[in-house]
Amino acid sequence: MAEDNAPYVQQIPEIIVLGPPVVFKRYEKEFSLKFRILRPWESTLSLSEFLLAHAQNTKAALCSGTFSLSAAILDCLPSLRFVVTTSAGLNHIDLPECRRRHISVANASTIFSADVADLAVGLLLDVMRKISAGNRFVKNGLWPKSGDYLLGFKLGGKKVGIVGLGSIGIEIARRLEAFGCIISYHSREKKSFVPYPFYTDIRELAAVSDVLVLCCALTKQTHHLINREVLLALGKEGLIVNIARGAIIDEKELVQCLQQGLIAGAGLDVFEIEPHVPQALFTLENVVLSPHSAVFTEESFGDLYELMSDNLEAFFSNKPLLSPVLHDQS
Numbered sequence: 001m002a003e004d005n006a007p008y009v010q011q012i013p014e015i016i017v018l019g020p021p022v023v024f025k026r027y028e029k030e031f032s033l034k035f036r037i038l039r040p041w042e043s044t045l046s047l048s049e050f051l052l053a054h055a056q057n058t059k060a061a062l063c064s065g066t067f068s069l070s071a072a073i074l075d076c077l078p079s080l081r082f083v084v085t086t087s088a089g090l091n092h093i094d095l096p097e098c099r100r101r102h103i104s105v106a107n108a109s110t111i112f113s114a115d116v117a118d119l120a121v122g123l124l125l126d127v128m129r130k131i132s133a134g135n136r137f138v139k140n141g142l143w144p145k146s147g148d149y150l151l152g153f154k155l156g157g158k159k160v161g162i163v164g165l166g167s168i169g170i171e172i173a174r175r176l177e178a179f180g181c182i183i184s185y186h187s188r189e190k191k192s193f194v195p196y197p198f199y200t201d202i203r204e205l206a207a208v209s210d211v212l213v214l215c216c217a218l219t220k221q222t223h224h225l226i227n228r229e230v231l232l233a234l235g236k237e238g239l240i241v242n243i244a245r246g247a248i249i250d251e252k253e254l255v256q257c258l259q260q261g262l263i264a265g266a267g268l269d270v271f272e273i274e275p276h277v278p279q280a281l282f283t284l285e286n287v288v289l290s291p292h293s294a295v296f297t298e299e300s301f302g303d304l305y306e307l308m309s310d311n312l313e314a315f316f317s318n319k320p321l322l323s324p325v326l327h328d329q330s
Contacts, residue, residue, distance in 0.1 A: 013316040019064025021086040027305040051076035071097045082315040091218040102328040109323035110167040112295040117171035119294040123267025128153040156180035161209035164216025206233040218245035228253040246271040
């Protein structure tokens, strides 16, 4: 009978962290107060060995945007029912397999949209006005020796083709409109709520654009969407900015076109095989490189922690997810 009077102690939910995501590293203490954390990267076991030994009953995972959540990994997590990823993109998750296994998935939704749009415009301004190149020119002591610096290009009035008019693309369009740019776009389907011209053919969009800004998802359809033909259509005075995923561009063709002067320049936050960047890009003054950091702001990471934590708490409380992209109805 004494057991009837014993206080009820709620068990802390267990999650496995895969990556680990940067937001987890920054908010590890806060996550640890709410969840019991499995940390496979701290183990001497291989990942699969760790999962088989310690995660057979784990129902939820926090996954970074660079961790490949494949069918093989899911095989090692038989009880998994929920995955929340810290990215908006989902190309690193085997969604059909998650659907087959009745695993719900949530993502970062639109938390990063404004920050990514800011960096896209920043990269474009940097390339056009040669800001980073000018910085090197001054710091390397070339100004007193070489005199006048090279002319840049005006952003106002430029024709900008946006590839992927989702939440990020819309934010980019709004910012560039304020600069006086003329916006067109290519997307999976025409957006009835925007006034911009819509192009079904990416090469045609490139041909009428001074700049292409890539912010679409990486899928089988968009892999190497920007090939040599598209780059040549963009032309010798054309610029390209990529804040989406590296593999949307055929990187080898991009490097060749930049080296041969077949396009005028590029601002790149993402690459095909990160963190490895083609060394040929390092010597090109018309190329600005960024380490996949478009989402890295203090403000957005605070918001991301709240969203990740709230999604996990909603799952364990059997409440609606805050940012679902795949919801199990079983």
